[in-house]
Amino acid sequence: MITSEQQRTATAYWTVGPGKGELRREDLPAPGPGEALVRTLYSGISKGTELVVHNDRVPECVAEAMAAPNQDGAFPYPVKFGYLTVGIVEAGPENWTGKTVFCLYPHQDRFIVPVESLTVVPAGVPARRAVLTGTVETAVNGLWEAGPRLGDRVAVIGAGLVGGMVAKLLSAFPLGRLQLIDVDSAKRAFAETLGVDFSHPDDALPDCDIVIHCSASQEGLKRSLQLAGDEGDVIEMSWYADRNVTLPLGEDFHARRLSIRASQVGVVARARRHRRTNADRLELAVSLLRDPGFDVFLTGSSTFAELPDAVQRLSDGTLDALCHVIEYPVIEDPVSESPSTEGTR
CATH class of the missing domain: 3.40.50.720 (NAD(P)-binding Rossmann-like Domain)
Structure with a gap:
């Protein structure tokens, strides 16, 4: 089982300078009312946007608008940035515990968010493939814009x-x-x-x-x-x-x-803005991932400990990828997982 010490701390990836990232330990409080503690299974590196952040290329005039939903810190650095994370709810409201979820959260092994920030990964969608949810959401928004x-x-x-x-x-x-x-x-x-x-x-x-x-x-x-x-x-x-x-x-x-x-995914495309919420769009995106044809977009993996090196190799071109998957350590005796994670680790 997870110890109280493990619950009090988490490890996260931070961009700390131009072309430089590192893993940092930080305090992790207990979840409050309406919040969930999530243990990360996988995260994905969104190569385009994350390398812009890694290389300190975010224009100052749009820095606030381009912040990720659960970003910590501010551009240019130090900043905790990312938004393709899949995990399992270990604590929180009873009806959420044990569910596999997608969250627009940076690379971090455990995190706490309001349950409204979570999208349930449905049966038939492996947890690994679910890291693509945020990218599918971007594509859906573009098609809503194009019509x-x-x-x-x-x-x-x-x-x-x-x-x-x-x-x-x-x-x-x-x-x-x-x-x-x-x-x-x-x-x-x-x-x-x-x-x-x-x-x-x-x-x-x-x-x-x-x-x-x-x-x-x-x-x-x-x-x-x-x-x-x-x-x-x-x-x-x-x-x-x-x-x-x-x-x-x-x-x-x-x-x-x-x-x-x-077309920019920060807001729902104008053609659907009055009838769809961001949560609706995410639920649609993750449901589309029942199609195993999306696995072609998952082009390699690294362990969480290797994340700083993986980002740098993507930046300098020595690692080629569409979506590079980060795999997190498996905890002994974890909370039982939902069927959608079977066969994914």
Whole structure:
């Protein structure tokens, strides 16, 4: 069983300087009314956003807006940042104890949050796969923003984690055409695994009703404008952080009356904002993960003790990954887990 000493402390990952992170021990109070103590099973590294934080590239003017829901500290550092965590409730309200849950929480082995911050992982969704819930939520929000219709011609530019996730969800839509586009021809095999047509940007088909841009590159956004059909929509899902982007707005943008709309997961997309809450969106996202096809996005793992090194290796390019999973130590005689965690450790 968990000792009182273990309950009083936790270990968390902190960014403590440009390109530097470390594990820190901190006090952990007992859960109060309406709060739950969660023991982490897995967390995922959201490579794009977390590396922006790791490399001190969050613009000061949006630092407050870009804070994660349960972030501790402030940008640039020291800051405890992250939001793809799955664990098991060890203490709290009786109807929550023993449940496997997803939480938008940083990398930490135990944590306490209000139960309203937790999303129950349903039966049929392994705990490891459930770390993708936050990324699926991002993709769902982008599709709510884009609003694809029957027979639409859609292009997704950027075959990374978010772009691949968007293409995966779109593959179930009754579209007229769907292409996943990337400069890296090696991504063709990834697209085939998703059941989606792949194209290099030079060969991509034009006259799209919707182009969803996820490459976080100036050239990718420029190509998005070229591929959109007259009066078409470009949905921008990339975050450029402190990088400046230059676009040829004297070309396709004005002449063909194109639209560029931002999609950012911090708020529910405008088209659903009055009828869906953030909690509704998370419940939808985790339910979609019953599909084992999402396992293709889990591309490697490290132990919690190896987390600082894993983040640095992702940053310097020596570790390649879509979603890199962090595995937490198994505690002897833990609280019984729900069926959704069976076979995951």
